[in-house]
Amino acid sequence: MEINVKVSDLSFKYKTTEVLHSISFSLEQGKTYGLIGRNGAGKTTLLSLLASYMEPTSGTITMAGDNPFENRNIMPHVSFIYNPDYSDEYETATNYFEFAERYRPHFDMDYAIELAQRFKLPIDQPLKKLSSGMQSAFHVTLGLASRSPITIFDEAYQGMDAPARELFYQEVIAEQSRYARMMILSTHLVSEMDYLFDHVLILDRGSLLIDEPYDVMVNRGATITGPANDVDTFVSGMTTLHTDQLGTTKAVTVFKDLNEQEKREAEEMGLDVGPVSLQDLFIHLTEEED
Numbered sequence: 034m035e036i037n038v039k040v041s042d043l044s045f046k047y048k049t050t051e052v053l054h055s056i057s058f059s060l061e062q063g064k065t066y067g068l069i070g071r072n073g074a075g076k077t078t079l080l081s082l083l084a085s086y087m088e089p090t091s092g093t094i095t096m097a098g099d100n101p102f103e104n105r106n107i108m109p110h111v112s113f114i115y116n117p118d119y120s121d122e123y124e125t126a127t128n129y130f131e132f133a134e135r136y137r138p139h140f141d142m143d144y145a146i147e148l149a150q151r152f153k154l155p156i157d158q159p160l161k162k163l164s165s166g167m168q169s170a171f172h173v174t175l176g177l178a179s180r181s182p183i184t185i186f187d188e189a190y191q192g193m194d195a196p197a198r199e200l201f202y203q204e205v206i207a208e209q210s211r212y213a214r215m216m217i218l219s220t221h222l223v224s225e226m227d228y229l230f231d232h233v234l235i236l237d238r239g240s241l242l243i244d245e246p247y248d249v250m251v252n253r254g255a256t257i258t259g260p261a262n263d264v265d266t267f268v269s270g271m272t273t274l275h276t277d278q279l280g281t282t283k284a285v286t287v288f289k290d291l292n293e294q295e296k297r298e299a300e301e302m303g304l305d306v307g308p309v310s311l312q313d314l315f316i317h318l319t320e321e322e323d
């Protein structure tokens with residue numbers, strides 16, 4: 034099922050406090066979206082609205098042209114993966130997989146079992162007995178194996194250790210080539226996950242600051258490396274995001290899309306021009322003024 038998403042002029046209030054302000058964007062099938070923002074920016078609120086856990090205060094969300102809220106044609110195709118509290122949960126991962134097999138039209142039990150084995154997940158123990166990292170691995174398994182056209186992961190991987198997170202990242206890439214769908218990943222682990230993103234959404238204090246393809250985004254800056262004096266001369270007047278120096282070699286990241294002439298000048302000066310990281314851009318763009 035081809036389900037694209039359109040969000041128009043969306044605002045959301047908890048009681049009287051507005052936490053999302055007039056947000057508009059579109060999402061397409063086949064892409065992996067990175068949703069990033071500082072603590073309290075509104076990521077979970079926005080994802081909960083996309084998952085129809087709540088209704089917008091104003092504005093609209095449409096999926097395949099329809100309102101998804103309590104819509105039985107759409108909701109089985111949307112998976113929202115977050116970290117719930119399983120401290121009282123006696124059901125096992127197997128129970129959840131069987132439930133998903135009944136209610137999720139694209140769920141693949143063989144893939145769920147294979148992933149569970151790779152995560153070394155004890156699938157027949159009550160979820161309450163699993164460590165928090167194992168609970169996260171269970172949830173990620175459920176999200177991947179559901180193969181939902183719209184799959185939302187809200188920092189679901191944070192509790193997992195580095196090898197488990199790496200396995201998850203590799204599966205996101207593999208699944209997008211096997212069964213392309215829309216995946217939305219919210220994260221604080223920007224430098225670790227940026228290579229997964231086709232498109233980046235940055236929320237800043239409830240407003241959508243950036244809605245751009247990853248490649249466009251990382252061309253908003255550049256890293257200039259070479260002899261310290263020459264680098265300083267070249268970057269003079271540019272906004273600096275980050276500086277590293279080792280001996281007389283300096284690397285300065287600037288917030289500027291260098292034009293062809295600037296790139297030629299850098300080359301003539303013997304300077305190396307490299308990419309900027311999404312993390313550096315994110316920190317700079319969401320910096321709060323003192």
Ligand SMILES: Nc1ncnc2c1ncn2[C@@H]1O[C@H](COP(=O)(O)OP(=O)(O)OP(=O)(O)O)[C@@H](O)[C@H]1O
Pocket residue numbers: 047052070071072073074075076077078079
């Ligand atoms: N149930 C709630 N009632 C009232 N305010 C809430 C509620 N949930 C979140 N908020 C507020 O809404 C704002 C956005 O919170 P949200 O959890 O969506 O941000 P976030 O970007 O996911 O944050 P984090 O990265 O810290 O998880 C915050 O100011 C938060 O305090």
